[in-house]
Structure formats: structure tokens, C-alpha cells
Amino acid sequence: MFGQANVLAQGEAAFPPSVEDFYLPSILPWGAENSYWFTKITAMVWIAVGVLIIFFLVSYRKPQLVPTKKQWFAESIYGFVRNNIAVDMIGHAGVRFAPYFTTLFCFILLTNFFAILPGFQISPNSHIAFPAILAVISYVLFIYAGIRHHGAGKFIRNSLIPPAPWYILPLLIPIEFFSTFLVRPFSLAVRLFANMFAGHMLLLVFTLGGFAMLNANAWFAPVSVLSWVMTVALTFLEFLVIVLQAYVFTVLTASYVQGALAEEH
Amino acid sequence: MFLLAAEGGEASHNPIIPLWQELVVGTIAFAVLCFVLMKFVFPRMEQTFQARVDAIEGGIKRAEAAQAEANQLLEQYRAQLAEARTDAAKIRDDARADAEGIRQDILAKAREESDRIIAAGKEQLAAERATIVRELRTEVGTIAVDLASKIVGESLADEARRKGTVDRFLSGLESAGAR
Numbered sequence: 001m002f003g004q005a006n007v008l009a010q011g012e013a014a015f016p017p018s019v020e021d022f023y024l025p026s027i028l029p030w031g032a033e034n035s036y037w038f039t040k041i042t043a044m045v046w047i048a049v050g051v052l053i054i055f056f057l058v059s060y061r062k063p064q065l066v067p068t069k070k071q072w073f074a075e076s077i078y079g080f081v082r083n084n085i086a087v088d089m090i091g092h093a094g095v096r097f098a099p100y101f102t103t104l105f106c107f108i109l110l111t112n113f114f115a116i117l118p119g120f121q122i123s124p125n126s127h128i129a130f131p132a133i134l135a136v137i138s139y140v141l142f143i144y145a146g147i148r149h150h151g152a153g154k155f156i157r158n159s160l161i162p163p164a165p166w167y168i169l170p171l172l173i174p175i176e177f178f179s180t181f182l183v184r185p186f187s188l189a190v191r192l193f194a195n196m197f198a199g200h201m202l203l204l205v206f207t208l209g210g211f212a213m214l215n216a217n218a219w220f221a222p223v224s225v226l227s228w229v230m231t232v233a234l235t236f237l238e239f240l241v242i243v244l245q246a247y248v249f250t251v252l253t254a255s256y257v258q259g260a261l262a263e264e265h
Numbered sequence: 266m267f268l269l270a271a272e273g274g275e276a277s278h279n280p281i282i283p284l285w286q287e288l289v290v291g292t293i294a295f296a297v298l299c300f301v302l303m304k305f306v307f308p309r310m311e312q313t314f315q316a317r318v319d320a321i322e323g324g325i326k327r328a329e330a331a332q333a334e335a336n337q338l339l340e341q342y343r344a345q346l347a348e349a350r351t352d353a354a355k356i357r358d359d360a361r362a363d364a365e366g367i368r369q370d371i372l373a374k375a376r377e378e379s380d381r382i383i384a385a386g387k388e389q390l391a392a393e394r395a396t397i398v399r400e401l402r403t404e405v406g407t408i409a410v411d412l413a414s415k416i417v418g419e420s421l422a423d424e425a426r427r428k429g430t431v432d433r434f435l436s437g438l439e440s441a442g443a444r
Contacts, residue, residue: 023278036286045291049298056306063313065320078310099307103299128280129287133295190281197280 015212017204022126022197045124048110052103078102081250089254090261097257100141101250104134108192109246115199116235116242123242126196128189131249135189138253143181146260155260188252195245199238206231406431 014021026035027043036042059070067075081102086094111130115123124130146155160176161169210227213220409431 019278019280022280036284037290042287042290042294045294049294052298053301056302060306060309063309065313065317067313074306075310075313078307079314095311099303100299102307103302106302107295107298124291126280127284127287129283129285130291130295132283133288133291137295193280 015208017201017208021204022122022200024122040122041124041127044114044120044122045111045130048107048114048124052106052110077106081105085247085250085254089251090258093261094254094258097141097145097254101254104138104253105246105250108134108249109243112196112242112246115196115203116238121203122200123196125192125245126200128193131189131192132185134192134249135185138188138249138256139185141253142256142260145257149261158262159260184256188249192245192249195241199234199241202234203231203238206234402435405435409434 024040026032026037026039028038029035056074059074063071078098082095082098085105086098086101088094090097108125111124113123114120115126143155146159149155150158159180160173162172162176164172206227210224210231213224213227406428
């Protein structure tokens with residue numbers, strides 16, 4: 001968005017926005033194209049990591065039985081994921097996974113939230129690399145948990161062979177394999193990525209569209225205003241999507257783990 | 266859109282292909298986050314939750330123990346109280362019995378004493394009466410004899426006869442008085 005602002009200031013608002021708007025110039029080395037080690041996106045990821053670590057370490061420096069406000073807040077985040085996601089979906093065994101789920105949830109929530117945070121205004125999750133990493137971890141996690149719990153043979157049998165008559169199995173086994181072992185990581189990654197990508201694109205369209213109208217003809221000013229009002233409304237929608245997607249990603253991961261640990265198919 | 270960007274002559278990006286640099290950065294960053302939070306924060310939260318549960322359960326247990334002890338003490342006090350009541354009743358009964366016994370003793374002694382006094386008085390009275398009667402008998406005899414001798418003279422002065430006559434007369438008097 002800093003880049004965008006500069007572009008706007010120079011009066012060359014590119015409309016319609018394109019995929020290239022997601023690939024901002026490098027910060028270090030400054031302004032370089034196609035250098036991705038230190039961009040706004042990676043900087044935001046590091047900031048998110050730093051903020052979360054500092055927040056949790058500071059608020060849990062001296063845990064007390066009767067919590068302070070900060071401690072209570074940190075505890076209720078963990079308690080929410082632990083009780084409402086991990087234990088609800090997996091049962092008592094889910095407590096083991098609660099720390100990872102909470103880390104995952106907080107990371108996605110905060111990086112998603114950068115999409116509407118003034119000054120940041122783009123989510124790292126609109127680059128598929130980050131959702132992909134998280135999805136791969138979830139994928140490895142549920143397979144590992146399943147194999148650890150059942151042993152490889154039983155886990156694969158459980159996952160691939162549904163309780164169905166034998167003559168339908170040749171059809172079902174490939175479908176199960178496809179849906180469980182091929183589609184899951186992609187659907188996880190793409191769902192989060194596409195939501196954040198589309199959200200950013202929508203906000204860009206309405207924000208830049210307002211400027212485009214204004215530049216085209218001063219008589220379009222009311223339409224520009226309408227466009228910006230839409231931006232505000234869409235920001236609220238985006239907030240909903242941000243929270244929902246963080247929740248959905250965590251819940252789906254928990255559900256995969258639950259499926260892997262389940263005794264029956 | 267993608268085509269437009271490509272036509273724009275810039276290096277074009279496919280949003281569905283991850284950038285490997287971002288994969289590396291994201292992996293490291295997320296690994297650091299996981300390491301710190303899962304090692305230093307959430308296990309301590311679990312510990313705190315556990316400590317909280319222990320504190321509550323321990324509190325309940327302590328309260329139960331205290332309650333049990335209080336109940337036991339109450340029972341003990343009740344038993345002691347009942348015992349004390351029995352003792353008191355016994356002491357009262359004993360005291361009452363003692364008092365009754367003492368009263369009876371005193372009464373008996375008093376009765377004995379009075380009987381003794383009365384008996385002594387009666388004896389003395391009888392003795393005095395006997396003495397008086399004896400004296401009177403002698404005197405009355407003498408007087409009567411003197412009188413009679415004065416009346417009838419010396420003829421009746423015979424000793425033996427005089428004595429028998431007077432005694433007979435007095436016995437007659439006595440038996441007449443008693444009747």
C-alpha cells in the first residue's frame with residue numbers, strides 16, 4: 001500500500017488493479033524487482049511473529065492463579081482454541097494438539113488482520129506461499145498423528161477403506177485417496193489464500209475505482225464517494241472473512257487430526 | 266488481468282505459484298513462532314490451569330476435612346455434655362439421698378433423745394412419787410396413830426396391831442384413789 005500511495009500521489013493510479021499489485025518492490029535492496037527476501041510481505045510475517053511472541057511472553061511472564069487482565073486475555077485465547085476447537089472436535093486427546101492449534105490460529109488471525117490494518121493493508125496470506133506452508137504442516141500433522149496412533153497400515157486402511165460393500169470399493173478407494181491425501185492440503189491453502197487475495201483485490205478495486213472515476217471526470221465525484229463508502233463496508237466484510245478464515249483453517253486442521261485418530265472410518 | 270500484466274512488459278507473476286523465498290522465510294518465521302509459543306507459553310498455561318484445578322479441588326478437600334473434624338469435635342462435645350449431665354443428675358440424686366439420710370438420722374437421734382429425756386423424767390417422777398408416798402405413808406400413819414391414840418387413849422398403843430391397821434387403811438385408800 002505504501003507503493004500504491006506513492007503511485008496515487010504521482011497521479012498514475014493504475015486501474016483496474018492487477019496481480020502485480022500484490023508483488024511489491026523489495027525493501028532491501030530498496031526498490032528491486034523480483035527480490036523477495038525482504039519485502040513488505042516478509043516484513044509483516046516477521047512482525048506478526050514478533051508481536052505474538054512478545055505479547056504471549058509478556059502476558060505470561062509471571063502466571064498467577066488469579067490472573068491479571070493481560071494474563072486472562074492470553075489465557076482466554078488459548079482456552080478458546082483448546083476447549084472450543086481441540087477438545088470439542090478431538091476429545092480429551094485434543095489437549096495435546098491445542099498448543100499448535102493456538103499458534104496456528106493466532107498466526108493466521110494476525111496475518112489476516114494486516115489486510116485491513118491501516119499502514120499494512122495487505123495480508124501475507126494473499127501470497128500462497130504462507131497458506132501453503134501452514135497447509136503442509138497440517139497435512140503432515142494429521143498423517144503423523146494417524147500413523148503414530150494406529151500404525152501406518154491400519155491408518156491407511158482406516159483412511160482409504162470406507163465401510164461399504166466390497167463391489168463399490170474399487171470406486172471409493174481412489175476417491176478417498178484423492179480427497180484425503182491429495183485435495184486436503186490444496187483446499188486448505190487455496191481457501192485461505194483465495195479469500196485474502198480476493199478481499200485485497202475487492203478493496204483495491206473500490207479504492208482505486210474511486211480515484212479512477214474522479215480522474216476521468218469531475219462529475220463522477222458522487223460515484224467516487226459511493227465507491228469509497230463501499231470500501232468501508234467491504235472492510236467490515238473483510239474483517240468477518242479474516243476471523244472466519246482463521247477459525248476455519250484451525251477447525252479443519254483439528255477435524256483432519258480427529259479423523260486420523262478416530263477408531264472407525 | 267494476468268494477461269494485461271504480462272503485456273505490460275513487467276516480469277509477470279502467477280499468484281497460485283508460491284515464491285520459494287517466501288516459502289523459506291515463512292517456514293523459518295512460523296517455526297520460530299511455534300517453538301517459542303509451544304515451548305514457553307502454552308505448556309505453562311496448561312500448568313496454570315492444572316494448578317487452578319488443584320487449588321479448587323484442594324480447597325474442597327481441606328474444607329471437607331475441616332468439616333469432618335468439626336463434626337467429630339461436635340460429637341465429642343455432645344458426648345461429654347451428656348456424660349456431664351448424667352454425672353450432675355447422679356450427684357444431685359446422691360445429695361438428695363444423703364440429705365434424706367441425714368434428716369432421718371437427725372430425726373431418729375432427736376426422737377431417741379426426747380424418748381430418753383421423757384423416760385428419765387418419768388423415772389425421776391416415779392422415784393419421787395415413791396419417796397413421797399413412802400414418807401407420806403409414814404407420816405400419815407404416825408399422825409393418824411397419834412390422833413387416834415389421843416382420841417382413844419393408851420389402849421391402842423400396841424405396836425404390832427397399830428402398824429397392820431394403818432397399812433390396811435392406806436392400801437384401801439390407794440385402791441379407792443386409783444379407781
